[in-house]
Amino acid sequence: MMNDRFSAQLRQQLLNTADERPAQDQLAAIVAQVAITPQRRPLVARLPGLQGRVAPFPAVVRFGLIAVALVLAALAGAILAGGGPTPPTTPFEGTWTSIDPLDGSKQWLFVGPGNTPEVRYEDEWATGGACIDDEVKHFIAVGSGEITGPRLDVSFHDGGGCGLMTVAVPVLYYVHDPDTDTLVDYAANTSRPDPEVVAGHMSALWSRVTFGTRPATQPPATQPPATQPSATEPPAAEPTPGQTPADPTAGADCVDLAQGGTYTGPVGPLTVTATVPETPTIPWQGLRDVFNLSGRCGSVAPIGFFASTATTVLADSCMPDSPAIASFVDAVARLDTPTGDGISERVDLTISGHPAARYDISNLSTCEGFGLWGGTILGPGETGSIYVIDVDGVLMAVELNRDGSQTQAELEEAWAIIASLQIAR
Amino acid sequence: MRELVIRARGGDRDAFSELVARSIGRLTAMARMILRDEYAAQDAVQEAYIEAWRSLPGLREPDRFEAWLRRLLVRACFKGIRRSKRVEAVEIHLTPAHELAIPGGERNLAIHDQLERGLARIPADQRAVVVLVYYLDLPLADAAQAMGIPLGTTKSRLNRATQALRAAIEADDRTPSRVGERLA
Numbered sequence: 001m002m003n004d005r006f007s008a009q010l011r012q013q014l015l016n017t018a019d020e021r022p023a024q025d026q027l028a029a030i031v032a033q034v035a036i037t038p039q040r041r042p043l044v045a046r047l048p049g050l051q052g053r054v055a056p057f058p059a060v061v062r063f064g065l066i067a068v069a070l071v072l073a074a075l076a077g078a079i080l081a082g083g084g085p086t087p088p089t090t091p092f093e094g095t096w097t098s099i100d101p102l103d104g105s106k107q108w109l110f111v112g113p114g115n116t117p118e119v120r121y122e123d124e125w126a127t128g129g130a131c132i133d134d135e136v137k138h139f140i141a142v143g144s145g146e147i148t149g150p151r152l153d154v155s156f157h158d159g160g161g162c163g164l165m166t167v168a169v170p171v172l173y174y175v176h177d178p179d180t181d182t183l184v185d186y187a188a189n190t191s192r193p194d195p196e197v198v199a200g201h202m203s204a205l206w207s208r209v210t211f212g213t214r215p216a217t218q219p220p221a222t223q224p225p226a227t228q229p230s231a232t233e234p235p236a237a238e239p240t241p242g243q244t245p246a247d248p249t250a251g252a253d254c255v256d257l258a259q260g261g262t263y264t265g266p267v268g269p270l271t272v273t274a275t276v277p278e279t280p281t282i283p284w285q286g287l288r289d290v291f292n293l294s295g296r297c298g299s300v301a302p303i304g305f306f307a308s309t310a311t312t313v314l315a316d317s318c319m320p321d322s323p324a325i326a327s328f329v330d331a332v333a334r335l336d337t338p339t340g341d342g343i344s345e346r347v348d349l350t351i352s353g354h355p356a357a358r359y360d361i362s363n364l365s366t367c368e369g370f371g372l373w374g375g376t377i378l379g380p381g382e383t384g385s386i387y388v389i390d391v392d393g394v395l396m397a398v399e400l401n402r403d404g405s406q407t408q409a410e411l412e413e414a415w416a417i418i419a420s421l422q423i424a425r
Numbered sequence: 426m427r428e429l430v431i432r433a434r435g436g437d438r439d440a441f442s443e444l445v446a447r448s449i450g451r452l453t454a455m456a457r458m459i460l461r462d463e464y465a466a467q468d469a470v471q472e473a474y475i476e477a478w479r480s481l482p483g484l485r486e487p488d489r490f491e492a493w494l495r496r497l498l499v500r501a502c503f504k505g506i507r508r509s510k511r512v513e514a515v516e517i518h519l520t521p522a523h524e525l526a527i528p529g530g531e532r533n534l535a536i537h538d539q540l541e542r543g544l545a546r547i548p549a550d551q552r553a554v555v556v557l558v559y560y561l562d563l564p565l566a567d568a569a570q571a572m573g574i575p576l577g578t579t580k581s582r583l584n585r586a587t588q589a590l591r592a593a594i595e596a597d598d599r600t601p602s603r604v605g606e607r608l609a
Contacts, residue, residue, distance in 0.1 A: 011562075
């Protein structure tokens with residue numbers, strides 16, 4: 001009874017006091033702003049933060065997404081096991097990655113063999129309307145491609161989405177630059193016989209992660225385009241471990257460092273090499289496609305490093321909003337801002353001759369995420385460290401994520417690995 | 426409405442302007458109630474609309490436009506609060522008592538004041554849930570969606586908010602009786 005009366009009072013209060021008169025000229029101001037604001041392209045139209053905190057993903061989710069990529073890599077590995085690396089049938093075949101120009105998330109493109117390849121597009125952090133209700137905003141669209149010279153047109157007939165909803169995906173085409181071995185994507189207007197670039201489309205630059213592979217039994221392409229890379233061309237972008245895997249169970253996805261050695265992985269425009277001491281206390285394994293060094297291949301558990309470079313940086317370290325900054329000074333200032341239980345003071349360091357800072361987090365409870373951008377961040381309840389490094393103007397971050405069970409020796413080993421990092425551009 | 430959304434989604438600015446004109450009153454009121462700061466509310470409303478315009482091509486279901494816009498507004502409100510670091514130290518904007526035309530005389534006026542003070546005191550996230558549920562009359566599930574938080578969290582926020590507000594009224598209930606005793 002009290003509740004009913006109270007509810008009525010509260011509702012009446014709000015209705016009585018609601019001021020629905022727009023501020024003077026506000027409507028005109030909005031209309032004027034809209035007049036000069038372009039809309040985003042449909043595929044990646046962004047609705048940032050609609051789940052309260054779209055990013056950062058908890059580490060478990062993030063590495064779950066990596067696991068998805070690993071499944072794909074495993075398929076490639078199985079093919080490799082059958083016949084060893086083989087040249088791609090087209091310049092498009094292989095795995096490509098790019099940074100979404102709109103929100104800084106990482107995108108993947110998997111292009112199959114042949115002149116009408118299957119194409120799979122993935123966005124690791126899709127903040128678009130397609131994923132408005134999805135907890136895990138990993139957008140996937142599978143399409144069919146058609147290659148004409150240096151151009152790959154892809155139609156995603158079944159649309160794409162993050163699981164809960166499927167949305168139409170516009171026809172895209174990718175143009176290959178043989179000089180740089182990169183792709184640029186464009187949206188095509190299919191209502192015209194000769195597709196043209198849709199105004200307002202923000203193209204992404206795609207760099208190659210791996211060359212294509214195909215079973216040895218598959219006949220080679222009969223008429224490869226003139227721009228096809230040489231069969232002897234090395235897989236330039238693939239990280240080269242300093243040590244041959246000693247443990248065959250590590251498989252094709254990870255470099256086994258259980259006996260120590262060096263591990264090299266790409267971090268944006270940088271190449272980062274870590275040295276693992278001989279007979280380490282942790283059986284380290286390093287992912288080949290991204291810089292991820294952990295106690296279990298492709299996992300964050302029980303301890304693992306993950307590195308990335310600045311793309312879109314959060315407005316402050318507790319909030320996933322994103323005015324872009326890329327300066328070390330700004331990054332440190334923002335990470336210095338939140339204080340509270342579980343967030344240490346900044347520790348100033350030098351890593352690979354570059355200025356760096358470390359923040360130690362213990363069972364984070366102060367805010368919903370501590371870090372700088374979606375890929376490198378600690379979430380509630382997580383323990384670890386965030387490092388930021390100024391690599392001659394390129395802002396790089398390393399997340400050390402751990403479950404808190406490590407011995408002092410294991411922690412010192414992890415810190416020694418961080419201290420050993422060599423970073424090259 | 427649906428037709429306007431479809432046209433706006435296709436880049437029709439006039440259609441979008443019409444959508445803004447139709448919804449700006451309600452959104453402004455929401456922002457004022459959540460933020461209790463006139464300028465911050467104006468900023469949040471503008472930010473929500475601009476984000477809506479930019480992202481509209483990604484809205485698959487035109488019928489969800491209003492719910493989607495609410496989410497953008499709630500998000501813009503929280504962004505504004507975080508930006509200004511005024512989560513608790515919000516400017517209290519009380520409607521002047523003489524402007525009210527509440528039936529029921531002094532008793533209702535007292536409740537009004539207590540609720541206003543209570544609403545000003547509770548955190549913005551709780552206030553937002555109250556606004557969504559009691560002002561917009563949204564089901565809890567829709568309020569949770571607008572807030573971008575789980576249903577359970579929404580319930581607990583609403584529960585905490587209403588407890589605080591009820592306590593304010595109950596305190597008010599006790600005060601007149603004591604005064605009455607003294608007068609008697």
